[in-house]
Amino acid sequence: GENVEQHPSTLSVQEGDSAVIKxxxxxxxxxxxxxxxxxxxxRPQLIIDIRSNVGEKKDQRIAVTLNKTAKHFSLHxxxxxxxxxxxxxxxxxxxxxxxxxxxxxxTRLLVSP
Amino acid sequence: xxxVSQTPKYLVTQMGNDKSIKCEQNLGxxxxxxxxxxSKKFLKIMFSYNNKELIINETVPNRFSPKSPxxxxxxxxxxxxxxxxxxxxxxxxxxxxxTSGGTMYPGExxxxxxxxxxxx
Numbered sequence: 028g029e030n031v032e033q034h035p036s037t038l039s040v041q042e043g044d045s046a047v048i049k050x051x052x053x054x055x056x057x058x059x060x061x062x063x064x065x066x067x068x069x070r071p072q073l074i075i076d077i078r079s080n081v082g083e084k085k086d087q088r089i090a091v092t093l094n095k096t097a098k099h100f101s102l103h104x105x106x107x108x109x110x111x112x113x114x115x116x117x118x119x120x121x122x123x124x125x126x127x128x129x130x131x132x133x134t135r136l137l138v139s140p
Numbered sequence: 141x142x143x144v145s146q147t148p149k150y151l152v153t154q155m156g157n158d159k160s161i162k163c164e165q166n167l168g169x170x171x172x173x174x175x176x177x178x179s180k181k182f183l184k185i186m187f188s189y190n191n192k193e194l195i196i197n198e199t200v201p202n203r204f205s206p207k208s209p210x211x212x213x214x215x216x217x218x219x220x221x222x223x224x225x226x227x228x229x230x231x232x233x234x235x236x237x238x239t240s241g242g243t244m245y246p247g248e249x250x251x252x253x254x255x256x257x258x259x260x
Contacts (some may be wrong), residue, residue: 059246068252127196130183
């Protein structure tokens with residue numbers, strides 16, 4: 028089955044810096060890659076997703092890139108702010124038939140003012 | 141206007157007891173899920189129902205039994221609770237399929253607020 032690895036497990040940056048979180052997946056049939064943000068004590072919420080027919084997607088300060096050949100995808104946050112501090116999860120899904128999201132192990136991002 | 145709701149928010153109980161967690165979604169979604177998030181924050185899917193039918197059943201002890209009385213509800217019953225069952229349980233829902241240029245893709249999963257289960 029699918030296996031998703033996520034790095035780093037923790038990431039500390041200064042406000043205004045960029046942050047990059049990387050994930051790799053094992054199943055070449057996976058075609059949907061969402062990113063979820065979970066603030067302390069809250070529910071995971073989708074922040075951006077990418078499908079296998081595109082290589083990059085951007086939404087304001089957040090971007091995701093996908094390299095299907097290498098089976099890598101990454102989350103890029105620019106101009107980080109303290110409110111970006113949270114745990115970020117990548118996930119992968121085949122998207123055919125019934126969706127099963129396999130989550131990465133999470134990255135705790137801390138943005139210091 | 142809560143999209144996905146769960147009750148209770150907190151559940152503290154003794155080992156060996158039986159307990160239930162309820163989930164409801166008002167988004168008109170056709171697929172619902174139960175996830176377990178342990179103390180290390182790992183999120184693992186347990187079950188998924190599509191139109192009241194079980195479609196995903198991960199390697200979960202049979203002490204856990206999901207029930208979906210209708211498309212908007214997915215409840216989780218746990219028998220003979222053990223210490224290792226302590227975790228946060230999240231319900232989620234999604235529209236099963238979306239199309240983009242003729243390709244089928246899954247829709248966004250919306251999570252409930254979670255139920256923190258503590259087994260003493």
